[in-house]
Amino acid sequence: MTTLTSLTDESPATAPRVVREPSVWRLCLSRAGVELRQFFRERTAVIFTFALPVVLLILLGSIFDKQFAAGGIPSSQLLAAGMIAGGIGSTCFVNLATSITSDREDGTLKRLRGQPMPPIAYFAGKVILVLVTAFAEVAIVLAVGAIFYDLPLPTDAGHWVTFSWIFLLGVTGCALLGTAMSSVPRSVRGAAPIVNLPFLVLQFVSGIFIVPITTLPQVLQQIGAVFPLKWMAQGFRSVFLPASAAVTEPAGAWEHGRIALVLAAWCLGGLILCLTTFRWQGRKDG
Amino acid sequence: MDGLDLDIADGEIFALLGPNGAGKTTTVEILEGFRRRDAGDVRVLGEDPQRAPRRWRYGIGLVLQNASDMADMTVVETVRHFAGYYPDPRPVDEVIELVGLTDKAGKKVRTLSGGQRRRVDVAIGVVGRPRLLFLDEPTTGFDPEARRQFWALIRRLSEEDGTTILLTTHYLDEAEALAHRVGVISAGRILAVDTPADLGGRSSSEATVGWIEHGETRRLRTGDPTAATLQLAARFDGPIPGLTVTRPSLEDVYLDLIGSPR
Secondary structure, three states, X not given: OOEEEOOOOOOOOOOOOEEEOOOHHHHXXXXXXXXXXXXXXXXXXXXXXXXXXXXXXXXXXXXXXXXXXXXXXXXXXXXXXXXXXXXXXXXXXHHHHHHHHHHHHOOHHHHHHOOOOOHHHHHHHHHHHHHXXXXXXXXXXXXXXXXXXXXXXXXXXXXXXXXXXHHHHHHHHHHHHHHHHOOOOOOHHHHHHHHHHHHHHHHHHOOOOOOOHHHOOXXXXXHHHHOHHHHHHHHHHXXXXXXXXXXXXXXXXXXXXXXXXXXXXXXXHHHHHHHHHOOOOOHHHO | OOOOOOOOOOOOEEEEXXXXXXXXXXXXXXXXXXXXXXXXXXOEOOEOOOOOOHHHHHHEEEEOOOOOOOOOOEHHXXXXXXXXXXXXXXXXXXXXXXXXXXXXXXXXXXXXXXXXXXXXXXXHHHOOOOOEEEEEOOOOOOOHHHHHHHHHHHHHHHHHHOOEEEEEEXXXXXXXXXXXXXXXXXXXXXXXXXXXXXXXXXXXXXXXXXXXXXXXXXXXXXXXXXXXXXXXXXXXXXXXXXXXXXXXXXXXHHHHHOOOOO
């Protein structure tokens, strides 16, 4: 850490104060503190974020409860595993897009731009917010899946390694796309429909609500396969369901290689979109 | 902006006046490093704001218009957070005291009134001990009492800490009360720069002597109001009914400068 000698001359009689420049690392954590506090203090948003997948899981689960997909897999378990992907999409994509739009509108971004803040600190704060909320969301969905639908939790390291890389690639991709998406709405009030509507459609065509995904019309499946959500859901099914359940997938296999490829491609594309479209100032600031 | 020349000295309070859309905010945003200029040379604390390193901002404090961020944070959390960006911040409690929010320190920013919210902005602006403080229409929406308190705070910053202050405002009384010098800007051009007392030849311009004669109000514009008053006194041979002597107010001079009909 660099030390500077203060140049202020208000107390010339005393020795100059020795002052420390704040470290980038500390500023990242400080931003994360602000992000987390602001998020968890907004009670209604917290409840909506964490309750929505649970409510959907319970409602849709009641429809699929007594059904079995090919391979004797309970449909409700397919649903629960896929809902993890939906939860990540909602915490990373929807929430992040809305929160950055709001930061742009309420002056957060402009004020931070006027501080001696390294830009990385802002994004680090968002990354930590997104990781914490996504992690909590996954834990809640898994708990509901395990309690209501006997979703088996793997006990071997291999499955958890698979879970980890799908989680990280999925969170990264959704967060980058959420950041890029934040430039689209003109205001916070416009953000909810503009972000939620496409996400709702995407969840539908990605087989989050309807299981198994092969019951969807071919065209919808093909549209879903372009986007990351379907691949995240497929990945999570591979973690929590037995190998025999692979027959419920369109390809009849888990396709881990393809999942990694598609998610990585979206991370890269999302990053390029962010770098080219991110604006620190709102539209009315010119 | 069209050829705007301006030098602001260390320790000065400078007010930029002008109608809406005159280019006040644009000028300030160029100086703050938010906006790129098309041409010209700008130096703020010895650096070009467009290319200045991050550390340049250690010396700059900003009070922007219309911020409503940090709504769910308390006052003390907000000030502490922004103190964290600077190498040698003022103590957080001291800053909150300075802006008069000590009894609101634990309250969420969302719950504050407009004027109190603005004082949080000022607290954020000064917490890093800036050498130069930008205030963009700082008292819009204040009640008269809050404005007086705010002025006292700005004077204190200027007198005790030698902070240089660049202020934009709509309020002429604010400029007159605070600024060492004012600049009038209209359609992107500087029309005049002077002390509030001398702006537009105000102190040396003709005064208006008014009185009542035969039930009518009479007015005389004169360069020598003393002589005119003495003459009147001689004519009435005693008190002059309804005597007034007025110089143009800062508002009159300002409206003349921007070419607005009075």
